[in-house]
Amino acid sequence: MPRCPALMISAPASGQGKTSLTAAIAAQARRQGQRVRVFKTGPDYLDPMVLERASGAPVYQLDLFMGGLAHCQTLLAQAASEADLILVEGVMGLYDGKPSSADLAAAFGLPVLAVLDASAMAQTFAALATGLARYRSDVRVVGVVANRVGSDAHARMVAEGLPPDLPLVAAVRRQPELSLPERHLGLVQALELPGLEAQLQAWADAWEAGCALGQGLAAALAPVDFHAPARVDEGQPLAGRRIAVARDACFSFIYPANLDCLRSLGAELRLFSPLAGEPLPACDALWLPGGYPELHAETLAAHPSFFADLRRHHAAGKPLLAECGGLLVLMEQLIDAEGKTWPLAGLLPGTARMQTRLSALGLQAIDWPEGALRGHTFHYSTLETPLQPMARASNPNGGKACESLYQAGSLRASYLHHYFPSNAPAVARFLRG
Structure with missing residues (x-):
């Protein structure tokens, strides 16, 4: 049974910065020489294009409806046998949708790193983070990230009141210039962004600086066991086609x-x-x-x-x-x-x-x-x-x-x-x- 440190990156809602922070963590780990595999929860084409550039490997979907449990198990087990770190970006809010990111985390024992946009709050951050962590007993939120903080003092305020089992992993500064452009279907495609590589490195720098204001990613990481189901041989009916x-x-x-x-x-x-x-x-x-x-x-x-x-x-x-x-x-x-x-x-x-x-x-x-x-x-x-x-x-x-x-x-x-x-x-x- 392959084992690998893994995290689901989720949030209380869309627009909190899940994609940029998942990409930042992947890019920072990759430049440290780690092999990173990233997955995206649910149907999505655009976020995975950015995450593929950040991780240097194709980004697959994990969806309990479209692919089913065994298919998702196979993908995760294969990644765990090859990688030093697995990241799964959630969709919408942690508990939104059927199936939800929380359902996926519970099914595979994925610890959750919660990203909250802290730009318009202070001590209430801890209340929201704690509620997110306690909502379901089968979902384990192991840390939080305060995104878009305005200062070191702001980072200290959002950390006040967090319980010991819910560490502030990072507090990432607000940097509007690092936002990606969007169009009607979501993000602009990665292949249309000539400056994406530089932006990914800037995100990785911002993540490193943010970890210095928290306890760092190590506070949330632990190996996860991934079970690989028996392979079903469907033959090769398209051989020669x-x-x-x-x-x-x-x-x-x-x-x-x-x-x-x-x-x-x-x-x-x-x-x-x-x-x-x-x-x-x-x-x-x-x-x-x-x-x-x-x-x-x-x-x-x-x-x-x-x-x-x-x-x-x-x-x-x-x-x-x-x-x-x-x-x-x-x-x-x-x-x-x-x-x-x-x-x-x-x-x-x-x-x-x-x-x-x-x-x-x-x-x-x-x-x-x-x-x-x-x-x-x-x-x-x-x-x-x-x-x-x-x-x-x-x-x-x-x-x-x-x-x-x-x-x-x-x-x-x-x-x-x-x-x-x-x-x-x-x-x-x-x-x-």
Whole structure:
């Protein structure tokens, strides 16, 4: 059973600084020569891009709904066998959502480091931190971080009243210049931030200075045992199959676990960049993941060979899976946030239209003809199409977001971001054609 020091970085709410502090801890540990593995709780593409740069290793999702307990166990056990430190960034507040970050921490015995934005409080910090720590007996909060403190004196005030078993690990100074830019889906992608490496090092410096105002990370760290479940051999039904995957700033919402899943099924992956004008590689199936076609519509339109390649692939009857942004690219046209209309591939009838407000958000479960899959949805666009869905997803938390799945010949498309490990055999059956 592999053992490794591990922490879940959580908070009482979103916006407390979880991502920047997780990245700071990872970057600081890495420059000390430690091997760091970082995970993200729940569906997310953007935070993991930053955390991957900080840790130097791919960032995988831990989600008890999308992946299930055994899958998460496998990922953690593998990381524990390779790393000196495991960090898991939580989602929203510690107890928010079903399943929550607290549920994940309880399931795997992950000690929790709570991050609180202390910028507008003093001694009340201890009351909030203590309440967070005592709310559930099966969740162990081992320390707190006061983020965005204004001075050394402020750091001393927030530490007043903390119980002995809840040490102030660090008090990190407020530095607005270290904030990352955001757009409608969250953080700007890491590949679009040329100064990210310098910013990560600045975060690591801020973390080191913050630890000097507290007891340091050692006060919260302890080895955790990670049980690896028995491996299920699903064979290699995609052996000999070439699967093309669009991957660039337009098609960037790709879980590493999905790529691993396809490779474990025997597929040969052929990555290509439509934005760079690269042709569709010779392939037996194609995956168009989500991303930002609304930001790159002009570039896509300048490479019409991409749309022609898509039409030839479809006309040949080869499987094509399109998700969210990939779905938009297959429509006849896209109307961006400024009201400008862009022509697209035209494989599906209708128009995609960008909105200024969130259109859908939530976990999703859907029944493909090949089997049930799980995933999530998160988008700002809407679709106007005469197509009737072949299936409709459900939301496990009763939310309104229940995405449609469309099919046109060998093409299957949805706003839903599928998590392939939730049913690898079903994905393989579709991609085999």
